[in-house]
Amino acid sequence: MTFIKVKNLLKQYRQGTKTINAVDDIDLNLNKGEFLAIIGSSGSGKSTLLQLIGGLDRPTKGIIEIDGAEITKISDAKLTTLRRDKIGFIFQNFNLIPTLTAAQNVEAVIAKRTKRDRARVKEVLKKVGLEERANHLPSLLSGGEQQRVAIARALINEPAIILADEPTGNLDSKTGESIIRILHDLNKQNKKTVILVTHSDYVKKYADQTIEIKDGKIT
């Protein structure tokens, strides 16, 4: 069953007088629980594609369906709710709130607050192996640890989809691979649908499906 469906997706940018097709007529079908690796060099349009699928940007043309629902036409507020409830984001620069501790960064995303909030925050931090560093500020954590906090944050609302934008880009290869392995575990054990954008070929071996993008097109 197709969980994420992308059809004839086009995203154009104006750059002076030129129009650039960042995403050029892309079709994509992804089943629930699949691991998709999008590989491409920088400027290939892979990040733009991820932003469109994640509901952060709107396409110039085309259709994106998540779990059977069209998302390109819905309101900003609904899109925000969709992102909060169904999608967990992981960024190349980790994007933790610098003034909040690891635990607070995770807590910041909680959609429906209950009395179990703290326990759940503890749980997800345990899952990424950062239980003891819960009260540290991001600046006191290593890059790998920061990215694991980001993963914990992406998991707190138990989203079905995890979108990762070059999650290893700012990490050494060993740490990077450990992050990919966590994502792989989430995919296999927790049945999360993972879309990972990278320029590293080695990710292929963890992916169920790999597409390579060049100049906005699948090659």
Next chain:
Amino acid sequence: MHCRMILKYFKYLLRSNFKRSYFSNLILLSYDHFIKIKKIMFYLRYLWAELTRRWSKTLTISLGLAMASAIIITIISVSQSLSTAQDKVLNPLQNVGTDIMVSRTVDSEEIQNLDDATREEALNDNRITMDFSKLGEPGEQFANDTLMPGSMLTFASSETEKLDPSLVKTYATGLVLNVVHQEGTIPKLAAEIETGGQRIGFSQSFQVSDADRQAFMDAQQKAMEELKSKGIDPNSEEGQKLMRQSVPNPVSTVNGEVEVPKSVIRQEIGSFSTDVKTENFTLAGVDTSKNDIGLILPNQIVEGRYLEQPGEVVATRAFAQKKNYSLNGTITIAEKEFTLVGIVDPKLYTMSADLYLSLTDAQQLAGRDGRINVLLVKASNADNVKLAGESAAGLFPGAKVTDASETAQQVSGSLVSAASLTDKFIGVTSIIVVLAAFIIVSLLTILSVNKRVREIGTLKAIGWKNHLIIRQIIAENIVIGVIGAALGIGLALGAIALLNHYDISLSATVAGTDNGFGFARRFLGGENNEGVTASVQLNVIYTYTVLALGSLIALAASLFAGALAAIKAAKMKPQEAFRNLE
């Protein structure tokens, strides 16, 4: 609210079957009950983290707000204190328990327009003897005091009986006199000029009546006939001569001589150069029967005591110092001895004098029994001041009524300039400060939000709705505003304490009343009446209203800045999260 909470608590206790301890129950209850608050707890912690961990930004913006707030509080407080000080000074009549002052002042320019009676009175009131020879022989020592009411003409004290008792609560009379004190050696200044003794001759012709003329004509006719009968032609030379001899011309002339009576005119000639020293000062006869109204009041005595009986005099501190008078010493005025019983420190008011004595003494010295030239009136209530003034103006011809607003115009000095300066610039300064605060704080706040563009983008990307972000930024700014307001109050109180510590004093001068004596003073080389100068300590007082206003400005500026920053943040796109900025 509380009832529901307590009910809920008991329900909760029953449900939990008292398995837990009371204490943990309480905690769990609160936890349960305040789950909604708990929901915002995170936002509060985020707020706290944001403000404390970016403390330099928090401090910078708060200080900016504090400065603006403190400046506003300080300038408004200073201005208010100035006007309070000014009010005290600008209502000099109030200092002597008076609403209106009645006098019969004649301006020197007006003297030509006066009716004869008043002009005569003005001249009589101010007649001064300049003939030193009447004081003794040239070369002798002399001291002479001349007392004059000046242009403040006297009027009968019985006029006060006409005051309307329903409008007037109380009143006091006074006689303010200018004293010219001259002492030295009697100069040989009078030239004695002998006049008269001249002999003056005169000649006068008289006309004749018609009857005489007729008689003359008849006689002439008769003579002519007599001459003709004698054979002499009356028109010949001889005939004419004979005619004049027999009929004399009726037009006659009287000739005489008188001698001008001899007299000696004593006249002063030009200005004189002798050792005569001229001084002038002001003397006031005080209505000692009143304690709450009068030219001076007992409570203004700073040393010694108030006037109690005739023969006593009270001097202002300045005059006593100038003249080296000591308490209980003797002062001679117009050859009469007085005892200095007190030193007075009169507040500013227009009718000031150097020496004060009882009204009867003053009247006797000036030879003006039953006459006064100042009437101080306290109206029966504040609403009646105007009416009382109008009724007093009709007491006698030429009555002039002075009230507080008129005396205010006579006050000048640094206090008045400072007050009018603040009056003029307080508005402009406040607007500039408030504008500057709004602009600077807004710029700083927007700058700090711009720096957080990836953070805000990330929050949006991971599901924060705009209203949450707006709320967060506004909340941050409210707290910054509160800190700024608190710091502002602190700074302002510090500034006010500092201003008060430095003992800034301002002066105010009440122009002396021109008693028409200026001419005599100039002529005699005396000093000018410079009026009374009071030094007013600038005591800056703050009110809670002003503190609240200053705080409000800090809060408003931070809210305004927060609103701008929130709009900016709301416009930020979630994909800013992907921005590569360090």
